[in-house]
Amino acid sequence: MVRDWTAVIPVKRLSAAKSRLRGAVPAARHADLALAMVRDTVSAVLAGAAVAELVVVTDDPVAAAAVTELGARVVPDTPGGDLNAAMRYGADEIAGLNRFRTVLAGDLPALQPEHLDEALGLFEGRSFVADAAGTGTVLLAAGPGEPLDPHFGLGSAVAHAASGAKALTGDWPGLRQDVDTPADLRRVLELGAGRHTCSLLRDLGLTVSCAPAA
Numbered sequence: 001m002v003r004d005w006t007a008v009i010p011v012k013r014l015s016a017a018k019s020r021l022r023g024a025v026p027a028a029r030h031a032d033l034a035l036a037m038v039r040d041t042v043s044a045v046l047a048g049a050a051v052a053e054l055v056v057v058t059d060d061p062v063a064a065a066a067v068t069e070l071g072a073r074v075v076p077d078t079p080g081g082d083l084n085a086a087m088r089y090g091a092d093e094i095a096g097l098n099r100f101r102t103v104l105a106g107d108l109p110a111l112q113p114e115h116l117d118e119a120l121g122l123f124e125g126r127s128f129v130a131d132a133a134g135t136g137t138v139l140l141a142a143g144p145g146e147p148l149d150p151h152f153g154l155g156s157a158v159a160h161a162a163s164g165a166k167a168l169t170g171d172w173p174g175l176r177q178d179v180d181t182p183a184d185l186r187r188v189l190e191l192g193a194g195r196h197t198c199s200l201l202r203d204l205g206l207t208v209s210c211a212p213a214a
């Protein structure tokens, strides 16, 4: 098993992030919720055995400080394009084509480190993990010499398969559950969210189950 993956997570400016999730918590705490989910995702990625280094591509100063404290390396979003540009930059230019690289969405607060290890353990060439709905993508991975070639966005699972990436499958509910809508957030709370998301929601008076600390 490859144990020195470089992981890359792009993070949008928190003031603009997670627009489809608006209304799930009071507006004044929306950015805090987006940040809590990033923190839980980053914590889980760094808690696993497979990932040696995590690069977060962001121009958001608050997110940058928070993930630096958790052990990630922050680089500015130099391309200034969309999430694909940020992922390509982090994986192919910052980490470099000679490494094993995996990019992940930053909205996986129920991610279990062992599930990420298991998914990456199945890697045999450029691969992706579809989201819970089966239409989107939560993870794309490439090995030495392989450009990442990300196609995140609407219908990205089909786009990644069409681009030649292999679908990795397994029983990884937290890895597959990204949070785009209030219904996704409810699902994550059933699965067991990480401690940052959990404590924020508890502060707001919601009763939630929390996963063991990553």
Ligand SMILES: Nc1nc2c(ncn2[C@@H]2O[C@H](COP(=O)(O)OP(=O)(O)OP(=O)(O)O)[C@@H](O)[C@H]2O)c(=O)[nH]1
Residues within 6 Å of the ligand: 009, 010, 011, 012, 013, 016, 017, 018, 019, 020, 021, 057, 058, 059, 077, 081, 082, 083, 086, 104, 105, 106, 107, 178, 179, 180
């Ligand atoms: N650096 C960077 N990250 C991005 C950008 N767009 C999305 N992301 C990140 O990519 C990951 C997946 O993005 P989405 O699930 O679409 O999140 P989002 O754009 O905040 O959500 P919506 O506003 O609801 O579309 C999250 O970690 C986002 O923060 C971007 O333009 N630049």
Ligand SMILES: C=C(OP(=O)(O)O)C(=O)O
Residues within 6 Å of the ligand: 105, 131, 135, 136, 137, 138, 151, 152, 153, 154, 155, 156, 157, 178, 180
């Ligand atoms: C970016 C993606 O989707 P969403 O914004 O719905 O998380 C994707 O699944 O490729």
